Amino acid sequence: MEKKLVLHFPPILVDKPMISTLIRDYDLDFNILKAFVSPEEEGVLVIAFSGTEENLDKAVNELKSKGVTIQLIESDIRMIRDRCTDCSVCVGLCPVGALILDRETYEVIFDAKRCIACGLCIKGCPAKAMVSSI
Amino acid sequence: MKTIGEINERIQKGEAVVVTAEEIIELRKTVSPKKLAKEVDVVTTGTFGPMCSSGVFLNFGHSRRKIKMGGGKVYLNNVPAYTGIAAVDVYVGATAMPDDDPKNTKHPGEFKYGGGYVIEELAAGKEIHLEASSYGTDCYPNKSLKTKITIKDINEATLYNPRNCYQNYNVAVNLSDKTIYTYMGVLKPRMGNANYSSAGQLSPLFKDPYLQTIGFGTRIFLGGGIGYVGWWGTQYNPSVKRQANGAPVSGGATLALIGDLKQMSPKFLQGVSLTGYGTSLMVGAGIPIPILNEEILNWVSISDDELYAPVVDYSYDYPNSTGKTLGSVSYGELRSGKINFMGKEIPTGSLSSYKTAREIAGILKQWIKDGKFLLTAPVFHFPGPDSKYQFKPLKEE
Known part of the structure; x- marks a missing residue:
């Protein structure tokens, strides 16, 4: 199975090779969708992991235990319907x-499950109705 | 065959047959034009898209110790207003932005706030921060003023848009190798997307291509209230090339629209911002077309499959005024979500909201059916194709 996550690394963890350790220990594949260091020097990584459900859960728990904040991607990009x-x-x-x-109906519908958080809609929306908490 | 007077009598008796532009297209598939021209009185249209050439004249009334804002500086929520008119009259344009906006210093700029948003918030009845400064005169001694206003507090708030309702518009693509940020939205490299901006078969001026029924003084739906056509619009071009059905192959006619902002709603006047370009205002407009004869009936029945837009490259040809178009595509294809163009399947996006255009045509239809909205004959007609009136480029030294 695949899990798309937004990982927030506190400044103290930014230079640690956490992902490479994680994929080795839990036999995961990964695809980095977006990565940057914010002005507050927090690392933000949008990543899709695939592997067995058990290993994915273990990997998520390990990240949490090391102080990484985790968000599911679906909750990260939102449409302000109004x-x-x-x-x-x-x-x-x-x-x-x-x-x-x-x-x-000519209504625009946002299917959050398909979103890969590339952020193009945020720049492209004239009404600024697409927003992200990243 | 029919006159506007006769149609208005029927509207007042509650007997008028009113349909939207979408509905007449459906009817036309099964009913003869002759029969429809006889039976249908009015066809309503609608459009809702970013229209930068929009703004509002405001009169604030005088402060106890008077100030001559005229020739001074006025800011509404930090957005500068044009003050080169009388003491407490100003004009706020949709693209005005705060003096300290970073603009495109870090490209593409975000343009978070501007005149379009001020107009939306005025229409919504929200409180707006007003700051004025001036030089002081014997009759207007005050030199600075700060207060808060709402649309209810001030005297007039008159929306006056020098150019709205473009008859037809470009489809924007990007032939270059990098993403560009334009007033037609974000354009991906190598024709990764194609953006258009027209309600097509619902759009007012596609339905009356020679402006036979629309002219100075035509009563319309504007921003949720009642407005009027106040002049022909800037960049008006009746000499444009036309298809066999009369529709212009590019731009064509435009309209200046005027109305009382106090009647309007933020639902149909929404501030927007185009990344890397600036702010604007989405304007909702709807125009009723009286079906005076069979010729007009045929025009209003033209569908998206018979209306074409020119495809223009915004990475080079548009900014450099080469005048080159890459080809044309129908609004039917554009609205389907993709076009097949120059050997490529390109996803499309619209800057104009078809859903809201449809809603506007529906509201206007209801107003007329309820007898609340009567049609007007133009006080005078705007220059036509025979007038030689043209849209000229700027002469440079």
Whole structure:
């Protein structure tokens, strides 16, 4: 199974090789979707792990025990429905079809489960209806 | 065949047959134009998209110790207003932004707040911080003032938009190798997406291509209230090339719109911001088309599959005014979510909200059916294709 996570590393952990240890110890594959160090020197890593369910749970627990804060990706990018004008300019930008225009009602729908948190919609939305807590 | 007077009589008796532009297209598939032209009185249209050439004239009333804001400086929530008019009149434009906005110093800039947002918040009845400074005169001695206002406190708030309702508009693509940030949105490299900005078959001026029924003084839906066509719009171009059905192949006509902001709603006037470009205002407008004869009926029945937009490269051709278009695509294809263009399947996105355009056409239809909204004949008609009126580029030394 696959788990997409947003990991927040406190400054003290930023230079530790945590991910490489993790993938070796728990036999995981990984795909880094986004990585940066914030002005507060907190490390932010958007990553998809795949492996057995048991190993994924163990890996998540290990990260937590070392002081990494974990968010599921779905909760990280949100649509503020009140601001969305249903213009659909985000629909052509989204690389994974997480933003869809219903061709009957012409309402824009955000399918958070498909989102890979690339952030293109945040830059692309004129109404600033797509927001992230990263 | 029918006159506006006759249609208005039927509206007042509650007998008028009013349908939206989408509904007439459906009806036209099964009913003859002759029959429809006879039976249908009005077709309503709608559009809701970013229209930068928009703004509001405000009159604040005088403070006890008077100040001449005219020629001074005025800020509304930190956004500068134009003061080059009388003592307490100003104009706030949709693209105005705070003096300390970082703009594109770190490209692409975010442009978090600007005139479009001030207009939305005024319409919403929110409190706005007003700051004014000036030089002092014998009759206007006060030199500075800070207060809070709402739309209810001030005298007039008149929306006056020099250019709205573009008849047709470009489809923007990016032929370069890097992402660009434009007023047509974020454009991915190598034609990774294509952005358009028109309600197509619902858009007012596509439905009356030669402006036979729309002119100075036409009563319309504007921002949720009643407004009027106040002049022909800037960059007006009736001499544009046309398709066989009369629709312009590019830009074409535009309208200046005017109305009382106090009647309007933030639902149909929303501040927006285009990353790397600046702020703007989404404006909702709807125009009723009286079905005076069969020719007008045929125009309003034109569907998205018969309306075409030019595809323009915004990485080079647009910024350098080469005048080159890469080709054209139908609004039917654009609205389907992808176009097949230059051998590539390209996902599309619209800056104009089709859902809200449909809603506006529906509201206007209801107003007319309820007898609350009567149609107007133009006080005068705007220059037509025979006028030789053209849209000129700037002469540079």
